[in-house]
Amino acid sequence: MGYKVDFKQMNHIFEQLSDEYDIYAPKRFKKQGRYSDTDIVRYDRVENIEDVVFDQKSDYPAKEVLSPITQPLFYFTEDEYRESKVNDKKILIFMRPCDVHAMERQNRVYLQNGGFEDFYYKRLQEKVKIVLMECCTGWDTCFCVSMGTNKTDEYSIGVRCLDNELLVEVKDDEFNSYFEDAANDDFKVEFIEKNQIEVKIPEIKDKEVLAKLKEHPMWQSFNSRCISCGACTIACSTCTCFTTTDIMYNENMNIGERKRTSASCQIDGFSDMAGGHSFRPTAGDRMRYKILHKFHDYKARFKDYHMCVGCGRCTSRCPEYISVTKTVEKMAAAIEEIEREGK
Structure with missing residues (x-):
């Protein structure tokens, strides 16, 4: 109706x-x-x-x-907890x-x-x-x-x-x-048919190309641009990373609450492990991880569509004006280069 x-x-x-x-x-x-x-x-x-x-x-x-960015999960005392x-x-x-x-x-x-x-x-x-x-x-x-x-x-x-x-x-x-x-009224919702921006998502045909793409120098160009603030991922409509924190109340250190707080793979230290090992120590490494997750890894796992929905909020919110669509275009060019060299 x-x-x-x-x-x-x-x-x-x-x-x-x-x-x-x-x-x-x-x-x-x-x-x-x-x-x-x-x-x-x-x-x-x-x-x-x-x-x-x-x-x-x-x-x-x-x-x-x-x-929510911050969400209480449960409250606890010495011997019990409540959701x-x-x-x-x-x-x-x-x-x-x-x-x-x-x-x-x-x-x-x-x-x-x-x-x-x-x-x-x-x-x-x-x-x-x-x-x-x-x-x-x-x-x-x-x-x-x-x-x-x-x-x-x-x-x-x-x-x-x-x-x-x-x-x-x-x-x-x-x-x-x-x-x-x-x-x-006979109103029916209509939808946009053409954006100002068009982007073609490149296909990564095999693991060999993927391995070479991960090592491609294009990613390290972001070391001088990305400030690892995490603004892009907090504004992203599909990011789901979070961390948890226990808050102890001053009056009684045995009473408190556990909170879930949004986290970002773009923040330095996100991938750190015990012993000081870090999987992604540079801004370029972290950018590579994010872009491949949105435009390859998710689809490769679930076998249907990419994780990114094209809302463009990450581009709008970046204080360094890093465009996600331009980054995807750079990735496509890198894949073409890798495939040419492999022939």
Whole structure:
């Protein structure tokens, strides 16, 4: 079913939905951006439609709803522990198509990885319903079409934002009752067909080429550019690395909590082992690991598609202006060079 609602009507629907759902969407935070007097757009709970940012790609992805940067896991005393609690409400998230595909990647890592299910992720993910934000134009760092993540059928509601009104497509019958007083419309979500950027992901045909690619000098060119800040991976919609920390309370050192905190493979020391051994001691080594993971290793393991969804947030957030698409192009050129030399 399709509907047309103005913002006043939608806010009334938000009020009704809030009895059962916590609603999350990209939201603007004034003067909290990276530079002086700039804003930042990230996911947070919203109570009215005016808070939802439709005309700008969020600086950080929707994954923060289900895998927050910092998340308490459990609390402990000398002889027992208690798991952290979550809200009983279901979760309604406004997402763009790339973030819907990114959640599928997260689901695979957290819920379908060798038969293991992450309890803390699952208890949130199983409550999620998706409001798809129509995305027909994209932005200058997007390359979702190249990654095949520009379209999706995995949503309950689809919306297009106009001036002070929304066109709504309801796919999940559970939500039709909320729009029973709205005007009917034949709206169907449309999808972007062409980005400003196109990238062809190179195929690595065998282990010999892969081994030579890992040793290629192109990666070490990043030693003078990448500052290993981890901004790209925190902004990435598919990264899932984390670390855990036990916090002891000052009043009683036998009482505390364990927290899970997002980590980054781009930070120096991430791969360090006991005894001082490091697998990836340089920025170039870490860049190689990240790019190959997003554009080869994940697909090689799961046999279907690449991990990257082409949202372009890593490029947008990099303080050194390192472009992920240009890096992939350099990798493609290196593979061609290796294959030529092997003939």
